[in-house]
Amino acid sequence: MKDILVLSTRKKDFYLVSQVLSNSYTVKYAPDFETARALHILSPFDMIISDIMLLEQNLNDRISIIPDNSFMRINPFVQLVVLCGRKAVQRAVKIVKEGAFGYLTYPIEEKEIQLLVESAGKTLIRDLELDYLRDHFWKTEWLEIIRSKNPRMKKIYESIRSVSPTIATVLLLGDTGTGKGMLARLVHWHSQRCEQPFIAVHCGAIPDTLIESELFGHEKGAFTGANKRKPGKFEMARGGTIFLDEIGTITASAQIKLLQVLQDGTFSRVGGESILRADVRIITATNADLGKLVDEGKFRKDLFYRFNIFPIEIPRLRDRLEDLPTLTDMFLNNLNAKYGKKIHILHPSVIAGFARYEWPGNIRELENILERAYILESSFELTPPNFPPEIVLDPEIKALPVSRTFPLSQARQIAVDAFELVYLTTILEQTQGKINLSARKAGITTRQLSRLLTKHGLNKKNFKKNKKEF
Template identity: 45%
Template sequence: MKKLHFILGRTNDLKDIQDSLASVYQIDSNRQLSAALQILRRTRPEFVFVDIEILQQAAAESSYKAVFQTISLVCPNISVIVMACPELLSEAVKIVHEGAESYLTYPLVPDELRLVINSIVEQTRAESELDYLREQVWQEDEFELLHTKSPAMKAVFEKIRAVAATRSTVLLTGETGSGKGFTARLIHRLSLRKNERFIEVHCGAIPDTLIESEMFGHEKGAFTGAIKRKLGKFEIAGKGTIFLDEIGTITPPAQIKLLQVIQDGLFHRVGGEEDIRSDVRIIAATNIDLKQLCQDKLFRSDLYYRLNVFPVELPPLKERKEDIPQLAELFLAKLNTFHAKDIKEVHPRVLEAFLAYSWPGNIRELENILERAYILEKTSILRPQNFPVELFTCPPKPMSDTINPSLTLSEFRKQELGRVEYRYLDLLLTKCNGKINATAAAAGITTRQLHKLMKKHSLVKESYKNKETPRG
């Protein structure tokens, strides 16, 4: 039974509502907002109906948004509906724009109230389903990364296929941003544990004093601030997979406990004596040399050898540049899934710059600069002006290194024609300072033809005003 709470000065307005809806809804009421907040905190209704005059009084010293924030702090996820007389309808609409879900006009009619509640419920359900579908689409599309053109990555995926179905511990190594998290999730998805939990632990982000508690849990009173028992990540993971990222940062006591889990399948919570059995599969990752840490006496050698049962080294993006066009397409599809824009492609000049760039931040850097450009872009193609300048300071790669052998001859000719057209128009527009008539005359085409070509290549005349030197 849904809980409804009304905040209004005139209780007689509720009589018909209560008589009509008491069998369907649990209805409470109050005359003051301050007193109602305490009731909302305790009863947690799904909907609160507030008289517009009470809202106006509460917002007199702040704003409607501030009032709604106060209500949501007391009762998260509650839907606020404004009740107003017809004369204040325009103000009610304004309040909806400020954060209320909907409004009703006096006199209150049970059928209208049902309609408002049902529409909010349906909208919430639709949004939840859309978020779920978006997440499912991304999870499925994410594994398109398996279709690699890089020999190094093909070797990595062969290793993953071989180890996924086993119980063996896996150690992932590689530079920051090279895809260790994705690889760990992939191993889990391909394993016999795919229907169990996948738990990530970012060891480097947890303070040294809390790393044991986070991983193995603690008992009430184990240390200052331990006001109740807490389950650790190993206990939560159950029979699933636990991914220990930045494993080289964990403390010596945590290393000892982790070694015990791997060797004996047992651990105990901080401050506890009870042995807890673990059947979790461990995948660890590091971007630093664990063997060197062992030599420096900063990491236990016996733990290193236990973790290094099946090592997988991920190549940096600069060593698998043949995958960049596909990665860019994948990330663009992801952005289109989660946002309202419909951006079709990445400009050829941007792809050329991608192939020449050294990518110190690896795949994560590629994804981040694509997202930044996506936010700034106002056309259907990601253009050079929305990317960092340093991306275009690298010398362009020789043509032979950028040829995609998977293209047909016709497709390759079309692609290269586009590149040549772009460079030619870019040079002429720069030379003519963006003047359309002069550029068209120099190119031997009409201004209409020039406009079509500029639109095709996302060239904007304002970008060429007062330029003295051509762009690379």
């Protein structure tokens, strides 16, 4: 760590910090947020020491300072230190809990500055090392998939990073379409078994009379129609991973056999007496409440405990809307590779509609409607006529949809975000992504416009129209 910014209306704060640190660090001064942002964009700082009053003035109607901190969007490793009076310590502690590194109280002590900066330097080195290890853990082809701005998803990926190299059984919980199959593959491909088979079984799609045969195989003559010996999925997955989706649907007798596999690693084919070894890592998934099924006597309690060693609960898409731009970009890239149309943007009404839609089918629904719209589209962007009408937001609609009940502050923010998204995409479409012209049309500075584009995940390059029709 070498570059520090002091953000304060009190210039003597800067002089004191500079006096203490100037021999080892470059210390700069900003009297307001606009100056601080400009300096940070030109050359990102490692630490920003800011007066609490300036932070709170910048808060406006937002509930939290840190998650929407523009300094962190420029440099995710920047460390924020709060300057405050003793009466404001409680407010400073709240900001620290939200993600700031620490706080200093007035009058500032030279020794406290030195100790805090040294501690921050050690923390920064640790964070950089962890980030290096994370980047080198994930395989290149999965880097796009694990991108997320959602705190819950970030924790999930950290959990997967921890459990993948082990042989622990993983239980994936979540609604249909949330990506349980993708996460199962993510675990497998980052495990010690990645070179061996990954066998997925949709238990809910197999008739009850055939589930045991499908999983464990059968001997010739085991039942009517068994004309020859057939290996099961556990044999096919030997040395690798078996993914049992919708595990809550399997029969009681199949549950007993699975329990045997988990307890001593053995099984027998249907109609057979030979004992076979099950050298597999088991990942299961369900959209059902297994605990409730246990209470109702539909699922074995001992089997549930065996599966529940490392549960991961996946959020619904409507609970991680901040990932919509990333997911949309990923699916569009896949579609461009598959169909070759080179469509990279969505119409403003579609973007705004995505932000307010309930997404009952989750990520799978998003992928499917994008593919349908892509196939139908004949221009450079995906337009409203090719989407279901309930997904597209009519720009003339002024009222906020009330299909769900929100606190007033959250409802207000949803309405503001939806308006900003439609407004910005419309202007960028008109100007073909020209920032200066767009800022003039909006009556704001280019810096303010850039900040809003970052907030909404908009890229000016995507609005430079390709006139070629398909």
